[in-house]
Amino acid sequence: MSTSSDISSLFKLFGGRSANYQEISQEDEKQSSMERWPGVAKVELSGVAAEPAVLTPSGAAVRPALFAAVAPVSPAIAPESAPSPEAVPQAKAVAAPYAAPDWASESLHSLLGKLAQEDRREVVNAPVRVTRPRPNLANIKIIAVISAKGGVGKSTLAAGLSAVMQRQGRAVLALDLDPQSALINHLGVAIDPMQVAAEGIAHCVADAQMRDFCQPTPSGVFVLPYGLVDEGQRRTFERQLEDEPDWLAQQLSELQLADGSVVVLDTPPGPSAYLQQALSVANVAVVVSLADAASYATLPMIDRLLSTYTADRADFYGATYVINQVDQSRKLSKDITQIMRGILGSRVAGIIHRDQSIAEALAYNQSVLDYDPSGQGCHDLQAIALNVLAKLFATQRSEQLA
Ligand SMILES: Nc1ncnc2c1ncn2[C@@H]1O[C@H](COP(=O)(O)OP(=O)(O)O)[C@@H](O)[C@H]1O
Ligand SMILES: [Mg+2]
DSSP states (O other): OOHHHHHHHHHHHTTOOGGGOGGGGGHHHHHHHHHHOHHHHTOOOOOOOOOOOOOOOOOOOSSOOSBOSSOOOOOSSOOTTSOOTTHHHHHHHHHSOOOOOOOTTSOHHHHHHHHHHHHHHHHHHOOOOOOOOOOOOTTSEEEEEEOSSSSSSHHHHHHHHHHHHHHTTOOEEEEEOOTTOOGGGGTTOOSOHHHHTSSOGGGOSTTOOGGGGOEEOTTSOEEEOOOOOOHHHHHHHHHHHHHOTTHHHHHHHHHTBOTTOEEEEEOOSSSOHHHHHHHTTOSEEEEEEESSHHHHHHHHHHHHHHHHHHTTOTTOOEEEEEEEEEOTTSHHHHHHHHHHHHHHGGGEEEEEEOOHHHHHHHHTTOOHHHHOTTSHHHHHHHHHHHHHHHHHHHHHHHHHHO
């Protein structure tokens, strides 16, 4: 069954008509996104493993150091003589038992023709890949905040998670991988956030290091803004991300963050080189969705992206879902929340009610934790952050026990 027919039956179930809801036409947005990233559009749908519920951790330390005190000297990039990860399966293939070739099925002439074509394709298309071992990021925890649609509350949640986790005693780096460069606005930087965000990760081309652009914020959370760049610089940065799929992993490793630090990655909506980078390092993906038909319709797409970029990685603990801007006074919002909870079960980290204080905090460049500490939005954010923390560190505990 297609997603939109799924949604139509959902509307029928509740006595509504899907044609009246414009959100369903957001499929077009998804389509254009897929066209921008055709490689990603080819990925197959598959489910995400359920995660067990976990306990709430208790934090203690205040303002922990973000960077490790003693900098190890080992370079992240291995010497050229080190075997590349690709070399290992190739060596195994050579040692595999001999299988008789199928001589008769095609003429030598046509096989030679194909070979010549493949040779040409290789010369033209082979991407320049830097082969190096995957860096070890086991001493830190990484959260990717993702969604298929824009404007669903990713930056709000990324900033909220960062602030709560910092208050729980974690050293936190909030890293903005979205060219909108809006994360800084949610972090309570009162004096000209745009000035603070002028330089950021998008300036990390060639020799520039991420460490140069990490900045403290009043809450104690460190922020690495995206940075203000022109179109040419943005394209150069994105090309770098496409050419080096492990770029972010290498950069995070070179940051030498203190043990137990948390990195929260804010991402742009839909498939992109940023999302690929984020999902290839994340221990947990927090999928943000609104309680509306359009967001519901995009969940299979998120599943595809998750399975494409996190499969085969033992240090990916799973995806957890946040339903944002839930409005209990609207029947549709309540019904879709209930349906999503039913489908996702324990994978829902929590819901965030629609709360005017969240929007107002942004307008006043304040963290919602400071702007309205006793409000519903603040309460919801805290509960979700503790849930995600528990998922991250409980998994670590069970790994250590194993
Ligand atoms: N629970 C909420 N209640 C009210 N407003 C919200 C809520 N969550 C987010 N918003 C508002 O929605 C807008 C979009 O949020 P944002 O975090 O920028 O989305 P995204 O990063 O996904 O594009 C912002 O104006 C934000 O203040
Ligand atoms: Mg955003």
